[in-house]
Amino acid sequence: MRALVWRGVHQLAVTQVPDPELRNEQDMIVRVRKSATCGSDLHLLGGHLPFPARGDVLGHEFLGEVVEVGPRVRRHRVGDRVVVCSVVSCGRCWHCGRQEFSLCDNGGAGESGDLTPGGRYGHAHGPGGFAGSHAEYVRVPYADQGAFTVPDGVTDERALFASDAAPTGWMGADLGGVRPGDVVAVWGAGGVGQLAARAAVLLGAERVVVIDRLADRLRMAERHLGVETLDPETQEVAGELRERSGGRGPDVCIEAAGAAPPGGGPRRRRDRLGHLLRPEPDRPVAAHEAVRHCRKGGSVFLLGTYAGAVDGFPLGAVVDKGLTLRGAQQHGRRYIPMLLERMARGELVTEHLATHTMPLDEAPRGYDTFTNRRDGCVRAVFEPGR
Ligand SMILES: NC(=O)c1ccc[n+]([C@@H]2O[C@H](COP(=O)([O-])OP(=O)(O)OC[C@H]3O[C@@H](n4cnc5c(N)ncnc54)[C@H](O)[C@@H]3O)[C@@H](O)[C@H]2O)c1
Ligand SMILES: [Zn+2]
Ligand SMILES: [Zn+2]
Known part of the structure; x- marks a missing residue:
């Protein structure tokens, strides 16, 4: 075949x-x-x-x-x-x-x-x-x-x-603990992030905000899922998220972005050569942001793929803010x-x-x-x- x-x-x-x-x-x-x-x-x-x-x-x-x-x-x-x-x-x-x-x-x-x-x-x-x-x-x-x-x-x-994509997104919203009335933020507007956002809507979230730098994906999410969006290129994520969640930060933050930014450009070329010599630690930018912006006592669910070790992760904030941090394969x-x-x-x-x-x-x-x-x-x- x-x-x-x-x-x-x-x-x-x-x-x-x-x-x-x-x-x-x-x-x-x-x-x-x-x-x-x-x-x-x-x-x-x-x-x-x-x-x-x-x-x-x-x-x-x-x-x-x-x-x-x-x-x-x-x-x-x-x-x-x-x-x-x-x-x-x-x-x-x-x-x-x-x-x-x-x-x-x-x-x-x-x-x-x-x-x-x-x-x-x-x-x-x-x-x-x-x-x-x-x-x-x-x-x-x-x-x-x-x-x-x-x-x-x-x-x-x-x-x-x-x-x-659908069961992964649903799991993020379900095990992330989305409840009716919640404000939910989703990092990543790929297939998984979009369907996590849709799951949050169907589980009764009051506001769902999808964050991504790819404007065409954000437009797609607005059109097909009935959710709000945020583009870090043109909007200030921290302030916007606080503003849209009564000043507290989102109740549930779902990371559906993964580690190193995929796609072209110099970074990919470096990865491409670099991994042959020495695997780089993961760069969990979106996970980091989810922890930073989540409200005190809120929940962060990681859906992204990570190869293993992560340096510079804000574990202190997880403890100090009383966050629930989970992740799973679907x-x-x-x-x-x-x-x-x-x-x-x-x-x-x-x-x-x-x-x-x-x-x-x-x-x-x-x-x-x-x-x-x-x-x-x-x-x-x-x-x-x-
Ligand atoms: N847990 C599971 O079982 C499971 C299943 C499927 C996919 N995944 C993982 O989920 C992630 C998303 O999958 P996908 O198919 O939607 O991927 P995708 O590559 O199509 O989409 C990822 C999106 O995240 C965005 N992104 C990257 N960094 C960001 C950041 N810092 N802030 C905001 N957005 C950012 C990208 O622009 C892109 O639109 C991947 O890491 C994938 O490996 C996990
Ligand atoms: Zn997959
Ligand atoms: Zn079994």
């Missing part, structure tokens, strides 16, 4: 790879209809996360059609249209029992002990070793747990984001059925995120557009069947 593979730092190619096969009784094979780029991929492309290896298939946000099921798959049949959670979980271990699906003991089985989170597609040399979805076919392990039948009436374009299974219902009712609209849709063969161009934030790109979506 054809697939998008990593060939080296910022080097991608669509090439021929072996077809996936059923390996376990709970596996199924899905023919991919749509597979999207995600901010997490930027860390992989640049070689910042546990290093991908030459030939690894990328991609983890996807939707498709079941073409083969293992003997112990109960909930799916050949022909079903399914969206698949980007994080792999078994549904039966201690953590899955607590709905902490991204901490599954078996999703990332066999890797480096207690710190290992569950597995994820497209991180073939990360936990679990699962090939990615920028391909014609994907093997879906624990298929009854990870795949969800898309209700009739929900388009592929909308349901696709129930795989990753616990998809906990939210996806509810998100699909909301999509069916029209409460949760996501298709505007798919700004650039193209055949899989053009995926390297799609990543270039996405990585460099060209032409208003929020997510590039690849269609292997086109």
Whole structure:
């Protein structure tokens, strides 16, 4: 089959790879209809996360059609249209029992002990070793747990984001503790930040403010999500946030920006050469700001991807301000059925995120557009069947 593979730092190619096969009784094979780029991929492309290896298939946000099921798959049949959670979980271990699906003991089985989170597609040399979805076919392990039948009436374009961006954003608002009447600030207006903001609205927040330097993304958030925005290039974030929250600061601050600023320019070139010699510590600018601007006694939830060590983080402020600081990889299974219902009712609209849709063969161009934030790109979506 054809697939998008990593060939080296910022080097991608669509090439021929072996077809996936059923390996376990709970596996199924899905023919991919749509597979999207995600901010997490930027860390992989640049070689910042546990290093991908030459030939690894990328991609983890996807939707498709079941073409083969293992003997112990109960909930799916050949022909079903399914969206698949980007994080792999078994549904039966201690953590899955607590709905902490991204901490599954078996999703990332066999890797480096207690710190290992569950597995994820497209991180073939990360936990679990699962090939990615920028391909014609994907093997879906624990298929009854990870795949969800898309209700009739929900388009592929909308349901696709129930795989990753929507459950991640929802988790940030939910576990960040958004309550009716709250003022919520979200750093990052990518797919994840936009859907965190929408989740906060649906959970009853009175005001939701999305912060980003990309003006086209802010306009998109205003138009499609009914939220307010702040652009640090032209507005003073500290004063504005205080002003919009009765002088106290936001009750809940959600960071959906990640560490080093992705995209072109000299900084990326330095990273590109620098990581070969010595990995740089993460630069969690947005997380830092969230801690700084959150109200006393408020809650900060980190969704961004961090490779590891962080220096200069304002831990003193976390303690002095009595903040609750949390983070997680998305616990998809906990939210996806509810998100699909909301999509069916029209409460949760996501298709505007798919700004650039193209055949899989053009995926390297799609990543270039996405990585460099060209032409208003929020997510590039690849269609292997086109
Ligand atoms: N926790 C999870 O399970 C999970 C799942 C998906 C993505 N992620 C992570 O969430 C983050 C967002 O994902 P995405 O797909 O929306 O990424 P994206 O790269 O499309 O968007 C990130 C946005 O953050 C903005 N940004 C960067 N620094 C900022 C700052 N200091 N202040 C305000 N905005 C800033 C960028 O301009 C960009 O618009 C990434 O770090 C990604 O790795 C985590
Ligand atoms: Zn992702
Ligand atoms: Zn589990």
